[in-house]
Amino acid sequence: MAKSVYLETFGCQMNVLDSELVLGQLARLGYASTEDYRRADLVLLNTCSVRQHAEDKVYSRLGEITKAKQRRPEMVVGIIGCMAERDHDGLKTKAPHVDLMCGPGNLNEIPSLLAEVVEDRQARRHSLAIALEQDHSRRTPAAERTRIYDSIEALDLSREMPADGRVLQSYIRVQRGCDKFCTFCVVPFTRGPERSRPPEHIVEEARKLADLGAREITLLGQTVNSYKYAEGAGGPGRTVTFADLLQRVHEVEGIERIRFVTSYPGDFTDDVLRAMRDLPKVCEYLHIPAQSGSNAVLGRMKRQYTVEQYEELLVRAREVVPGISLAGDFIVGFCGETDEDHERTLALVERVRYKNIYMFKYSPRPGTVADRRLPDDVPDEVKQRRHMELAALQKRMCLAHHQAMVGREVEVLAEGYSKAAIKAQEAEQSRGQEISWKRSDQLTGRTRGDEIVVFTGPESLIGEFVRIRVTSATALTLHGEVATRPERVRSLSVL
Ligand code: SAH
Ligand code: F3S
Numbered sequence: 146m147a148k149s150v151y152l153e154t155f156g157c158q159m160n161v162l163d164s165e166l167v168l169g170q171l172a173r174l175g176y177a178s179t180e181d182y183r184r185a186d187l188v189l190l191n192t193c194s195v196r197q198h199a200e201d202k203v204y205s206r207l208g209e210i211t212k213a214k215q216r217r218p219e220m221v222v223g224i225i226g227c228m229a230e231r232d233h234d235g236l237k238t239k240a241p242h243v244d245l246m247c248g249p250g251n252l253n254e255i256p257s258l259l260a261e262v263v264e265d266r267q268a269r270r271h272s273l274a275i276a277l278e279q280d281h282s283r284r285t286p287a288a289e290r291t292r293i294y295d296s297i298e299a300l301d302l303s304r305e306m307p308a309d310g311r312v313l314q315s316y317i318r319v320q321r322g323c324d325k326f327c328t329f330c331v332v333p334f335t336r337g338p339e340r341s342r343p344p345e346h347i348v349e350e351a352r353k354l355a356d357l358g359a360r361e362i363t364l365l366g367q368t369v370n371s372y373k374y375a376e377g378a379g380g381p382g383r384t385v386t387f388a389d390l391l392q393r394v395h396e397v398e399g400i401e402r403i404r405f406v407t408s409y410p411g412d413f414t415d416d417v418l419r420a421m422r423d424l425p426k427v428c429e430y431l432h433i434p435a436q437s438g439s440n441a442v443l444g445r446m447k448r449q450y451t452v453e454q455y456e457e458l459l460v461r462a463r464e465v466v467p468g469i470s471l472a473g474d475f476i477v478g479f480c481g482e483t484d485e486d487h488e489r490t491l492a493l494v495e496r497v498r499y500k501n502i503y504m505f506k507y508s509p510r511p512g513t514v515a516d517r518r519l520p521d522d523v524p525d526e527v528k529q530r531r532h533m534e535l536a537a538l539q540k541r542m543c544l545a546h547h548q549a550m551v552g553r554e555v556e557v558l559a560e561g562y563s564k565a566a567i568k569a570q571e572a573e574q575s576r577g578q579e580i581s582w583k584r585s586d587q588l589t590g591r592t593r594g595d596e597i598v599v600f601t602g603p604e605s606l607i608g609e610f611v612r613i614r615v616t617s618a619t620a621l622t623l624h625g626e627v628a629t630r631p632e633r634v635r636s637l638s639v640l
Pocket of ligand 1: 367407
């Protein structure tokens with residue numbers, strides 16, 4: 146009988162991609178995905194360490210899983226991802242029933258870790274099967290492991306596929322790890338040093354995804370624009386820059402939209418802006434975290450740029466790439482942040498007029514420079530207040546950004562049913578009615594600038610690019626109607 150795996154993902158897009166790759170490897174071992182951890186043979190949590198809150202969520206989930214395991218001791222429980230790498234000792238004491246731990250750089254070792262668990266059980270032993278980047282005694286050396294994992298990723302394309310085998314949007318990793326060591330951030334410790342993947346692997350992966358139907362790909366890296374790869378190593382090769390990589394991926398037929406996250410302001414060069422302008426598939430969207438609007442705070446964060454340099458970059462981005470939409474990350478309440486510093490952050494956000502910002506309360510991470518050297522001296526209620534002020538500003542800004550789009554026509558990649566439509570369908574189903582998937586329904590998709598659009602249309606539009614006239618806006622979404630009837634749905638009367 147097929148074995149089942151329940152895998153829950155916490156954290157960033159990199160983790161979402163890692164989970165797909167892990168499920169792909171497990172599918173080859175005969176594991177089918179399940180939504181119910183209570184019945185699963187294997188339960189994996191792909192974890193995040195970026196803030197304490199993310200780790201707390203994993204611990205509370207582990208509490209529930211422990212109860213399920215008490216009822217079904219044959220269940221195998223594994224912690225993978227950043228928490229395994231960062232806090233394996235803590236996990237060993239707080240969660241002794243865990244059978245397997247695996248850091249984000251070792252995910253290709255999961256099949257052998259599972260084999261170890263099985264062997265232990267057959268011998269009636271319980272020992273933890275563990276593979277971590279920092280464990281220098283482990284079987285496969287780092288370079289070899291990166292190579293193996295890279296080929297799993299690019300060449301076998303062993304990621305999990307949707308049930309209908311069709312992929313619409315997909316992530317491609319272009320870079321692992323991070324070398325920036327911002328003083329607040331745990332990522333360089335959990336994901337290791339920055340390594341760019343060979344461009345031919347990235348292009349190959351894009352081609353294979355295009356063959357499976359992918360129309361949009363998102364290139365992933367912690368500092369994606371810092372990508373560089375020396376071709377013809379040892380010889381007179383040249384360095385492939387991020388702008389070159391965009392150009393190469395742009396040539397892949399079938400891919401119609403290219404996005405990339407996350408950009409690091411310090412290394413951002415104008416050739417990337419020109420590539421965004423000149424390559425029609427590259428979307429006019431830039432996620433470029435500022436973290437703070439105060440130079441004093443940026444200095445303590447070791448972000449390696451000033452507010453002025455950051456803003457000049459965004460001014461150039463708007464000049465070179467007309468209509469570009471900008472998103473950013475901000476941390477409130479970092480060590481030593483005063484009310485004046487916070488005002489500077491608010492003022493920066495006000496000046497830039499982002500499409501969206503993501504904001505976080507500073508959370509000290511063990512092992513980071515900030516945690517070792519700088520006191521976490523902003524009281525929680527102050528962090529809370531600053532967070533709320535920034536959130537209120539963001540809401541106002543998003544609404545203004547969206548309202549300015551009312552009346553315009555935008556290109557939307559229809560991704561699926563809107564949340565409201567899915568809810569209505571589920572309600573129909575729970576009342577025992579047939580689900581009417583075929584009728585004209587609320588669909589959702591994104592613009593090139595990453596705005597979410599909800600509109601009415603037939604199911605056949607899913608996976609297509611549709612021109613939508615924006616009719617109204619909220620802070621979160623745009624509402625619109627199909628502007629031109631695409632040729633292939635003309636025969637349907639539902640529009
Ligand atoms: N370059 C990465 C950054 C990873 S962390 C990327 O792909 O986005 C994502 C965001 O979390 C950061 O931009 C930062 O705003 C926030 N963050 C990181 N460490 C944090 C901490 N210790 N406390 C609060 N927020 C943090
Ligand atoms: Fe973290 Fe700074 Fe790198 S935020 S991921 S150390 S660029």
